[in-house]
Amino acid sequence: MAGLAGTSIASGQVAGLRSATPRDLQNLVGDGRRRRILLRGGVVLSLDPRVGDFEKADVLIDGKTIAQVAPTISAGDAEVVDCSGTIVMPGFITTHHHHYETLGRSIIADGRLNGVWPEETYGTVVQNIWTTGRITEPGTRGSPGKVIWDLGRVPYDPEDLYISEVVACLSEMSEGVTCGTDTSQANHTPAHTDAMIKGLMDSGRRSVFDYGGGTDRSAEGFPFEAPGAMNDTTKGVGRLAKTYFSSKDQLVTLGFGGGPGPAFPGAPYTGFQLGRSFGAFLNSGTSFSGWQVPIVEAAADPRNGTDWSDVTRVHATHLQDEPLAQIGAGSSGYPNKSDSKFWEIWRDRGAHVSLANVIEMAMGHGMPAFQQALNHGILPSLSPDVDTNMTTDPFSLMRGAFCLQRALANDLAFKESNPGNLPIPQLLTSRQCIEMVTIAGAAASGLLNKVGTLTPGKEADIVILEARSINTWPMNNVPGTIVTMMNPRHVRDVFIAGKVVYWKHGLVGWNVDRVLTQVQQARDRVLARINGPAKVGKIPKYNNSFADPYRPNFLESCCFKGQNKASPEYVLRP
Numbered sequence: 001m002a003g004l005a006g007t008s009i010a011s012g013q014v015a016g017l018r019s020a021t022p023r024d025l026q027n028l029v030g031d032g033r034r035r036r037i038l039l040r041g042g043v044v045l046s047l048d049p050r051v052g053d054f055e056k057a058d059v060l061i062d063g064k065t066i067a068q069v070a071p072t073i074s075a076g077d078a079e080v081v082d083c084s085g086t087i088v089m090p091g092f093i094t095t096h097h098h099h100y101e102t103l104g105r106s107i108i109a110d111g112r113l114n115g116v117w118p119e120e121t122y123g124t125v126v127q128n129i130w131t132t133g134r135i136t137e138p139g140t141r142g143s144p145g146k147v148i149w150d151l152g153r154v155p156y157d158p159e160d161l162y163i164s165e166v167v168a169c170l171s172e173m174s175e176g177v178t179c180g181t182d183t184s185q186a187n188h189t190p191a192h193t194d195a196m197i198k199g200l201m202d203s204g205r206r207s208v209f210d211y212g213g214g215t216d217r218s219a220e221g222f223p224f225e226a227p228g229a230m231n232d233t234t235k236g237v238g239r240l241a242k243t244y245f246s247s248k249d250q251l252v253t254l255g256f257g258g259g260p261g262p263a264f265p266g267a268p269y270t271g272f273q274l275g276r277s278f279g280a281f282l283n284s285g286t287s288f289s290g291w292q293v294p295i296v297e298a299a300a301d302p303r304n305g306t307d308w309s310d311v312t313r314v315h316a317t318h319l320q321d322e323p324l325a326q327i328g329a330g331s332s333g334y335p336n337k338s339d340s341k342f343w344e345i346w347r348d349r350g351a352h353v354s355l356a357n358v359i360e361m362a363m364g365h366g367m368p369a370f371q372q373a374l375n376h377g378i379l380p381s382l383s384p385d386v387d388t389n390m391t392t393d394p395f396s397l398m399r400g401a402f403c404l405q406r407a408l409a410n411d412l413a414f415k416e417s418n419p420g421n422l423p424i425p426q427l428l429t430s431r432q433c434i435e436m437v438t439i440a441g442a443a444a445s446g447l448l449n450k451v452g453t454l455t456p457g458k459e460a461d462i463v464i465l466e467a468r469s470i471n472t473w474p475m476n477n478v479p480g481t482i483v484t485m486m487n488p489r490h491v492r493d494v495f496i497a498g499k500v501v502y503w504k505h506g507l508v509g510w511n512v513d514r515v516l517t518q519v520q521q522a523r524d525r526v527l528a529r530i531n532g533p534a535k536v537g538k539i540p541k542y543n544n545s546f547a548d549p550y551r552p553n554f555l556e557s558c559c560f561k562g563q564n565k566a567s568p569e570y571v572l573r574p
């Protein structure tokens with residue numbers, strides 16, 4: 001595929017995705033001069049106990065930062081934004097999301113992580129077909145495995161990744177998510193990586209680019225550079241650090257998906273060491289090698305250090321070492337004791353977790369580990385993970401956490417449901433759920449010094465939620481309104497580093513229609529490649545929606561045709 005590795009990506013501006021700033025916003029957006037904006041008269045949740053929360057207050061933005069939060073602030077030369085009837089709070093922050101999968105939105109909505117192949121699963125449809133362009137025999141996923149279908153290339157070109165990233169960011173900005181982590185498992189060539197980073201940077205959202213894996217097709221002539229090597233700035237993480245992340249004072253920062261084991265097979269240093277040597281935050285736990293090392297062993301390895309406040313583990317399911325741990329009981333009893341070595345290490349070293357709670361519930365990762373985290377004094381952050389199965393909407397994440405934890409606790413409160421008399425886990429509050437997608441999100445992104453609370457001196461990442469709305473008013477409890485009542489339609493305005501990026505329910509400076517056209521065209525290009533001639537075999541046709549040629553099953557269940565046999569047929573009664 002000539003040109004694949006060399007495709008250069010035009011910026012959003014050049015590609016015609018941007019639009020002019022509306023006239024009424026000129027004063028807010030400014031022309032590069034330092035601007036002051038006064039958010040006047042909203043309910044203010046600073047989420048910083050030293051600042052406090054207010055039934056009514058003003059927030060002054062000065063350039064990039066929050067200058068003041070107080071009951072009344074004189075406007076002076078500031079542009080005044082009327083925030084009466086709104087909640088003014090820190091922007092939402094999620095901590096694990098594969099942006100490149102935006103093209104495959106809800107493609108396997110009914111699908112699970114793994115299953116009996118060739119059931120349509122994340123492993124087969126998303127990772128094999130859409131990501132690597134290669135299917136191996138059942139049970140041999142990954143290498144070496146017996147290849148039964150192979151395109152000879154990955155289905156995505158860099159330009160497809162670029163638009164995917166832009167849409168992922170704009171979409172989340174419209175939902176009030178001012179910062180997200182892009183877990184980039186599409187680093188197939190340096191050009192693919194560059195396109196993803198460019199998409200993040202062009203979007204104007206705050207992001208952690210979590211440098212993860214890709215499909216090594218160097219045998220077919222495509223250059224492959226991941227993960228890079230210590231002291232080497234010509235490839236992999238070292239190249240990225242030098243090219244894009246020499247400054248920390250920018251919206252996009254560097255993460256690295258390496259673990260506490262060898263950075264790559266045979267490496268004399270660990271993934272933690274490699275990432276840290278280039279100033280990267282250590283996320284994911286789902287990329288590269290290095291997470292296969294038992295956590296107790298990894299913690300005993302002096303090369304990994306003892307301060308793990310720069311480490312976030314994604315999907316902390318099934319990390320307990322005794323069977324009852326997930327609901328928090330533990331043989332020693334809730335709430336102070338647990339036998340889980342993983343969680344003790346995580347607590348003692350100040351590390352973070354990212355629970356993709358709604359995805360984990362839907363796709364079979366295991367029970368989201370809220371109780372385990374809370375038992376160890378860790379406030380988990382939340383993440384949407386994959387658009388192939390679920391929304392990125394932060395209200396869904398908060399509500400999912402709130403209801404799941406209560407379902408577990410409330411069920412155990414019934415004697416019939418709890419013959420073993422397990423201790424009943426604590427309920428989550430609305431406020432705790434809000435803290436998970438703000439403070440905990442910032443901490444699990446290595447950015448709590450910059451964002452996560454409305455604290456003077458921090459950068460002004462702010463969401464303004466419309467509470468005076470037909471389906472939320474009158475407002476009687478502020479955290480409850482956010483977690484149990486609201487959805488993305490209540491997001492009115494969004495600021496990132498003091499800049500308005502979403503205003504009166506619309507993205508600022510983007511031609512959304514063109515963006516949507518381009519993302520659909522990218523989806524169609526990728527699909528055409530998948531359905532095109534393969535180097536080896538063809539996509540197998542089975543009794544489910546693996547059609548030939550393969551395309552998403554548009555109107556029926558994507559994944560369960562005759563596979564859900566546990567329950568009797570039900571009768572529709574129209």
Ligand SMILES: [Zn+2]
Nearest residue numbers: 096183286385
């Ligand atoms: Zn993931």
